Amino acid sequence: QKMSRAAERLRLLITHLDRPPAAIAGASSGALSSHSTAAPYTFGNNLLTPEQRLFYEENGFLLIKNLVSEEDIDRFRREFERICRQEIKVPGLVVMRDVAIAKSEFVPDQKAVSKLQDFQEDPELFRYCSLPEILKYVECFIGPNIMAMHTMLINKPPDAGKKTSRHPMHQDLHYFPFRPADRIVCAWTAMEKVSRQNGCLVVLPGSHKGTLQEHDYPEWEGGVNKMYHGVRGYDPxxxxxxxxxxxxxxxFFHPLLIHGSGMNQTQGFRKAISCHYASGDCYYIDVKGTTQENIEKEVKEIAARKYAVGDEITLKDTWAVRGRLVQGARISM
Ligand SMILES: CCCCCCCCCC(=O)SCCNC(=O)CCNC(=O)[C@H](O)C(C)(C)COP(=O)(O)OP(=O)(O)OC[C@H]1O[C@@H](n2cnc3c(N)ncnc32)[C@H](O)[C@@H]1OP(=O)(O)O
Ligand SMILES: Nc1ncnc2c1ncn2[C@@H]1O[C@H](COP(=O)(O)OP(=O)(O)OP(=O)(O)O)[C@@H](O)[C@H]1O
Ligand SMILES: O=C(O)CCC(=O)C(=O)O
Ligand SMILES: [Fe+2]
Ligand SMILES: [Mg+2]
Incomplete structure (x- = not known):
C-alpha cells in the first residue's frame, strides 16, 4: 500500500520519536497510549487518516466536509427562529445584538440577534453537541472524556456599514480558565454556505503552536462588540x-489557533453553530496575574449586573455551571 509523503512522515515521527506522554491526572492510559509527543495534538484511534492527523498537528485545524445532515441543521435553524420570536425561554441563554444595532434605536425584530450563547439548556440546540458524528472527531483531539463547555449559534448580520460584523483575530483560550489547551477543541458547523462575501472564518495556520497572547479591544473606528477582544499587535x-x-x-480547531471572521457584505444573516469541548480531566486555573485578567473582569461585571452576584463568584464557577458531560467521565471539571 502506497502512503502519501505526509502519512509517511507522520508514521516516522510516531515510530521513531515516540516517548511516553506526560501524565494527565485521571486519564485512562488506554486512550493516552496512542497519543505521543511526536503528534501531541491528536489521538490515533483509526478515524483520522494519517494525512488528516498530520494536517491538524501542523495547522491546528481540520475541515470535514458534509458532516452534519441537512435535516439536523434545518431543525437547529427552526429552533433558533423560535427563540428569536420569544416563543420559548431558555435558562442561561445569552442573546447578543450587534453593537451597531444595540446602540441605535431598538428594533424588536429577530434580525437584530447576532449571536446566541450558552444554549446548553435548550435540548433541541444542545443535540448538536451530542451528535455522534461530531463526538467521534472530538475524541481524536481531546480523548474519550468529553465535556461540552461553551455553545454558540452565530447569526452574523449584514454589516450595518461600520464593519462591526467583523470578529477580530483571537485565540479562544483567552476566554477559558481551564487547561491543558491541547485537551480543548472547537467544532464549528456552517448552517449554510459561508464564503469570503458573508464573512467566513479566517485562520492563521500553525498559530496553535505558539503561546496564549495578550488580547484587547482592537482600535476600530466603527466600534467593537462587547468582549470581542483581538490579539494585540495583529499583523495583517x-x-x-x-x-x-x-x-x-x-x-475542528485548537483553542490557540488565531482566527476571526471578516465582515458580512451580503444581505443575509450568516449562520453557524459551534461547541467548545474540553476533556473531563482538564483542570481550572486561577487567571489572576495572567493576560486573561482583563476578560475575567468583564465577565464578572456582566455576571454581577445580570444575576446580582458579588465577587465570591469566580470565573471558574461561571464555567463549571455551564459545562455538560456528553461522553465518558467528568473527572475534574
Ligand atoms: C463568557 C465568555 C464567552 C466565551 C467565549 C469563548 C470564545 C468565543 C469568543 C467570543 O465569542 S468573544 C464574545 C463573547 N461574547 C459574549 O460573551 C457575549 C457578550 N454579550 C453579552 O453578554 C450581552 O450581549 C451584553 C451584556 C453585552 C448586552 O446584553 P443585554 O441584554 O444587557 O443588552 P441590553 O440591550 O440591555 O444593553 C445593555 C448595554 O449593553 C450595550 N450593548 C448591547 N449589545 C452590545 C454589544 N454587542 N457590544 C457592546 N455593547 C453592547 C447596550 O448598548 C447597552 O449599553 P448602555 O448601558 O450604555 O446603554
Ligand atoms: N486590528 C485587528 N486586530 C485583530 N483582528 C483584525 C484586525 N484587523 C482585521 N482583523 C481581522 O482579520 C480578519 C480579516 O479581515 P479583513 O477584513 O482584512 O479580510 P476579510 O474580510 O476576511 O477578507 P477581504 O479581504 O475579502 O475583505 C478578520 O477576522 C478581521 O476581523
Ligand atoms: O464569526 C464566527 O462565526 C466565529 C466567531 C468566533 O470565532 C468565536 O465566537 O469565537
Ligand atoms: Fe473564536
Ligand atoms: Mg474584509
Missing part, C-alpha cells in the same frame, strides 16, 4: 486562510 501581513464551507461542513 501574516499568511491567512479563508475557510469557505458548505452547509453541514464542520471545522
Amino acid at each position: 501581513q501574516h499568511p491567512r486562510v479563508h475557510l469557505e464551507m458548505e452547509k453541514g461542513d464542520t471545522v
Whole structure:
C-alpha cells in the first residue's frame, strides 16, 4: 500500500520519536497510549487518516466536509427562529445584538440577534453537541472524556456599514480558565454556505503552536462588540486562510489557533453553530496575574449586573455551571 509523503512522515515521527506522554491526572492510559509527543495534538484511534492527523498537528485545524445532515441543521435553524420570536425561554441563554444595532434605536425584530450563547439548556440546540458524528472527531483531539463547555449559534448580520460584523483575530483560550489547551477543541458547523462575501472564518495556520497572547479591544473606528477582544499587535501581513464551507461542513480547531471572521457584505444573516469541548480531566486555573485578567473582569461585571452576584463568584464557577458531560467521565471539571 502506497502512503502519501505526509502519512509517511507522520508514521516516522510516531515510530521513531515516540516517548511516553506526560501524565494527565485521571486519564485512562488506554486512550493516552496512542497519543505521543511526536503528534501531541491528536489521538490515533483509526478515524483520522494519517494525512488528516498530520494536517491538524501542523495547522491546528481540520475541515470535514458534509458532516452534519441537512435535516439536523434545518431543525437547529427552526429552533433558533423560535427563540428569536420569544416563543420559548431558555435558562442561561445569552442573546447578543450587534453593537451597531444595540446602540441605535431598538428594533424588536429577530434580525437584530447576532449571536446566541450558552444554549446548553435548550435540548433541541444542545443535540448538536451530542451528535455522534461530531463526538467521534472530538475524541481524536481531546480523548474519550468529553465535556461540552461553551455553545454558540452565530447569526452574523449584514454589516450595518461600520464593519462591526467583523470578529477580530483571537485565540479562544483567552476566554477559558481551564487547561491543558491541547485537551480543548472547537467544532464549528456552517448552517449554510459561508464564503469570503458573508464573512467566513479566517485562520492563521500553525498559530496553535505558539503561546496564549495578550488580547484587547482592537482600535476600530466603527466600534467593537462587547468582549470581542483581538490579539494585540495583529499583523495583517501574516499568511491567512479563508475557510469557505458548505452547509453541514464542520471545522475542528485548537483553542490557540488565531482566527476571526471578516465582515458580512451580503444581505443575509450568516449562520453557524459551534461547541467548545474540553476533556473531563482538564483542570481550572486561577487567571489572576495572567493576560486573561482583563476578560475575567468583564465577565464578572456582566455576571454581577445580570444575576446580582458579588465577587465570591469566580470565573471558574461561571464555567463549571455551564459545562455538560456528553461522553465518558467528568473527572475534574
Ligand atoms: C463568557 C465568555 C464567552 C466565551 C467565549 C469563548 C470564545 C468565543 C469568543 C467570543 O465569542 S468573544 C464574545 C463573547 N461574547 C459574549 O460573551 C457575549 C457578550 N454579550 C453579552 O453578554 C450581552 O450581549 C451584553 C451584556 C453585552 C448586552 O446584553 P443585554 O441584554 O444587557 O443588552 P441590553 O440591550 O440591555 O444593553 C445593555 C448595554 O449593553 C450595550 N450593548 C448591547 N449589545 C452590545 C454589544 N454587542 N457590544 C457592546 N455593547 C453592547 C447596550 O448598548 C447597552 O449599553 P448602555 O448601558 O450604555 O446603554
Ligand atoms: N486590528 C485587528 N486586530 C485583530 N483582528 C483584525 C484586525 N484587523 C482585521 N482583523 C481581522 O482579520 C480578519 C480579516 O479581515 P479583513 O477584513 O482584512 O479580510 P476579510 O474580510 O476576511 O477578507 P477581504 O479581504 O475579502 O475583505 C478578520 O477576522 C478581521 O476581523
Ligand atoms: O464569526 C464566527 O462565526 C466565529 C466567531 C468566533 O470565532 C468565536 O465566537 O469565537
Ligand atoms: Fe473564536
Ligand atoms: Mg474584509
